[in-house]
Amino acid sequence: MINRFNKYKYSSPATFYGFAGRLIPWFYGAAALFCMAGLYIGLFLAPTDFQQSEAYRIIFIHVPASWMSMFIYVVMAFWAALGLAFNTRMSFMMASALAPTGAMLTFVALWTGALWGKPTWGAWWVWDARLTSELILFFLYLGFMALQAAIDDPRRADRAGALIALVGVVNVPIIYFSVRWWNTLHQGASVSMTKSPSMASIMLLGMLVMALAAWMYTIAAALSRARCIILERERNSQWVAQMLEAEA
Amino acid sequence: MNWNSWSEFFHMGGYAFYVWGSFAVTAILVAGEILLLRSRWQKALELALNTVKYGKVNNDENET
Numbered sequence: 351m352i353n354r355f356n357k358y359k360y361s362s363p364a365t366f367y368g369f370a371g372r373l374i375p376w377f378y379g380a381a382a383l384f385c386m387a388g389l390y391i392g393l394f395l396a397p398t399d400f401q402q403s404e405a406y407r408i409i410f411i412h413v414p415a416s417w418m419s420m421f422i423y424v425v426m427a428f429w430a431a432l433g434l435a436f437n438t439r440m441s442f443m444m445a446s447a448l449a450p451t452g453a454m455l456t457f458v459a460l461w462t463g464a465l466w467g468k469p470t471w472g473a474w475w476v477w478d479a480r481l482t483s484e485l486i487l488f489f490l491y492l493g494f495m496a497l498q499a500a501i502d503d504p505r506r507a508d509r510a511g512a513l514i515a516l517v518g519v520v521n522v523p524i525i526y527f528s529v530r531w532w533n534t535l536h537q538g539a540s541v542s543m544t545k546s547p548s549m550a551s552i553m554l555l556g557m558l559v560m561a562l563a564a565w566m567y568t569i570a571a572a573l574s575r576a577r578c579i580i581l582e583r584e585r586n587s588q589w590v591a592q593m594l595e596a597e598a
Numbered sequence: 599m600n601w602n603s604w605s606e607f608f609h610m611g612g613y614a615f616y617v618w619g620s621f622a623v624t625a626i627l628v629a630g631e632i633l634l635l636r637s638r639w640q641k642a643l644e645l646a647l648n649t650v651k652y653g654k655v656n657n658d659e660n661e662t
Contacts, residue, residue, distance in 0.1 A: 394601070403612070404611035411621060462623075582642045585649040
């Protein structure tokens with residue numbers, strides 16, 4: 351089955367490079383549009399919360415950033431696993447391209463969480479299961495990036511990084527289910543498949559549109575970074591020379 | 599519309615520091631990442647152009 355699909359075509363950095371270059375502007379554009387729509391819904395249309403007044407509006411940043419922080423890690427681990435299994439250069443490059451954006455969004459989740467915790471719980475930070483496991487996620491991202499930066503040989507750096515990505519992925523379900531497994535200060539899931547939404551539908555809509563914006567932004571940033579990594583690593587290869595000469 | 603005036607909007611019911619602190623830091627980080635990506639891109643391109651011009655170019659392209 352797998353042989354019929356020409357994996358070499360799409361996993362070749364040369365093909366990916368051109369393909370990603372054409373997609374990036376569209377993803378940045380979609381991110382900007384969703385972000386403007388989401389902010390308009392979140393800041394102007396969504397009503398004041400009866401319990402938290404206006405402080406709840408942090409949700410429009412906090413929840414999308416937290417979702418993406420976990421999701422990006424899973425995607426990173428997926429690429430790392432694929433790289434280890436099939437030894438494809440492009441898979442490792444995708445894993446490296448995702449990490450800084452994942453780390454940034456994890457920081458945003460922690461930062462906005464602190465700014466939300468202070469007015470609602472009275473504390474910037476508590477060592478509760480949800481917050482602690484999210485902090486560990488942040489350190490996993492930083493560890494992945496630091497390890498890759500510390501090893502000169504890109505092949506060894508890729509393998510070492512992939513190992514961290516794979517081992518660390520067990521932390522993601524811990525974050526997600528932490529609010530159920532432990533008694534925590536953090537509120538439960540905002541959106542669940544089994545229950546009807548616990549918030550006003552316009553608030554939910556704003557949150558989902560902001561989540562789409564975060565998705566589009568992440569794809570655009572990761573593809574841009576992957577193109578940088580390709581160019582840095584493959585600058586000695588024939589296809590880069592041909593491409594640059596054709597463009598010049 | 600929930601707001602009667604812009605000043606009420608910016609006041610955020612007394613939570614301005616927390617709400618705008620969240621939105622502003624996120625905006626700064628996203629803008630910062632885009633700028634860093636752009637400068638990394640320019641450096642990578644310059645490096646590749648110099649390699650093509652002066653450095654060695656080998657033909658072992660096809661190991662995936």
